[in-house]
Amino acid sequence: MITLEEYLDGTGAEQGLKELVLLIAAQAIPIREAFLTNQTYAGTTNQSGEEQAAMDTWADRHITRVLQRSGLVREVASEEQDEILKIPESQGEYAVVMDPLDGSSLIQVNLAVGTIVGIYDHGTVMQPGEKMRAALYMLYGPMTVLTLTVGEGVQIFALDSHDRYVLLEADVKMPEGNLYGSGGLRTVWTEKHAKFIDGCEQDGYKLRYSGSFVADFHQILKYGGIYCYPAVVGKEKGKLRLMFEANPIGFIATQAGGAICNGRENVLTINPEKPHQKTPLYVGSKGLIEKVKGTLCT
Ligand code: FBP
Numbered sequence: 001m002i003t004l005e006e007y008l009d010g011t012g013a014e015q016g017l018k019e020l021v022l023l024i025a026a027q028a029i030p031i032r033e034a035f036l037t038n039q040t041y042a043g044t045t046n047q048s049g050e051e052q053a054a055m056d057t058w059a060d061r062h063i064t065r066v067l068q069r070s071g072l073v074r075e076v077a078s079e080e081q082d083e084i085l086k087i088p089e090s091q092g093e094y095a096v097v098m099d100p101l102d103g104s105s106l107i108q109v110n111l112a113v114g115t116i117v118g119i120y121d122h123g124t125v126m127q128p129g130e131k132m133r134a135a136l137y138m139l140y141g142p143m144t145v146l147t148l149t150v151g152e153g154v155q156i157f158a159l160d161s162h163d164r165y166v167l168l169e170a171d172v173k174m175p176e177g178n179l180y181g182s183g184g185l186r187t188v189w190t191e192k193h194a195k196f197i198d199g200c201e202q203d204g205y206k207l208r209y210s211g212s213f214v215a216d217f218h219q220i221l222k223y224g225g226i227y228c229y230p231a232v233v234g235k236e237k238g239k240l241r242l243m244f245e246a247n248p249i250g251f252i253a254t255q256a257g258g259a260i261c262n263g264r265e266n267v268l269t270i271n272p273e274k275p276h277q278k279t280p281l282y283v284g285s286k287g288l289i290e291k292v293k294g295t296l297c298t
Pocket residue numbers: 050079099101102103104105183184211212213214239
């Protein structure tokens with residue numbers, strides 16, 4: 001089986017980017033080990049006012065420390081840190097955005113959660129998603145899976161018994177499938193979003209919504225369909241963060257032939273104004289994203 005290193009050596013990725021991807025991917029091992037002793041809540045809240053799980057802050061501190069010491073990264077922006085961390089002493093040219101532990105409300109019930117990462121060059125995180133150099137997520141499920149793009153399609157790797165990433169699936173293409181999931185309570189959905197979901201249900205789509213964006217997206221990547229966290233009444237910006245969640249996942253979806261929008265436009269073209277800004281989010285099979293725009297824009 002092809003290893004992650006061998007795959008990266010076969011791409012056009014420069015040495016620094018290869019090292020950074022390998023370094024970040026390797027953190028799945030200590031993160032997995034930390035679940036056992038970090039089952040509670042940290043007693044603090046993040047910039048979005050959400051209670052932080054102990055694993056949110058553990059993973060955030062751990063990955064930030066590793067990136068600081070790498071000499072490869074000049075800026076880090078995290079869902080669990082209020083401000084962008086600048087590393088002026090670093091010679092590196094990369095900037096990293098991350099959701100250190102997505103789906104943290106599922107940790108205590110042992111369902112799949114993950115780490116979402118986006119990598120930019122030119123040393124700043126305040127760039128549209130389409131400018132990313134690479135994006136990845138580590139999914140902690142029955143297997144530890146790494147889904148990666150360095151701008152040359154999407155590859156899925158799995159950690160083997162020797163803690164090496166081996167290629168599980170190459171050049172993944174997102175099919176036009178029939179799975180759907182939507183966040184937000186139906187009672188506060190907009191009329192147009194409800195109409196879109198009703199249409200999916202009438203067409204026999206199957207509901208898949210676990211409470212973990214990264215786990216739900218991985219199903220959509222493999223089987224096709226759509227994940228939605230819409231604008232709702234009283235929360236017109238939705239819940240998920242543009243820089244830490246929407247952009248890295250949207251970059252991967254687009255590289256796999258899928259698409260992402262906020263109901264009107266491609267999220268990856270949006271210039272971020274502030275690190276923790278939120279966006280309504282629809283990501284999935286291209287045909288379904290066109291249907292979303294067709295429904296929400298009329
Ligand atoms: P975090 O766990 O990183 O805060 O992510 C947000 C999230 O948990 C997504 O993973 C998930 O899809 C969504 O929020 C669930 O929201 P809700 O509980 O409102 O359905």
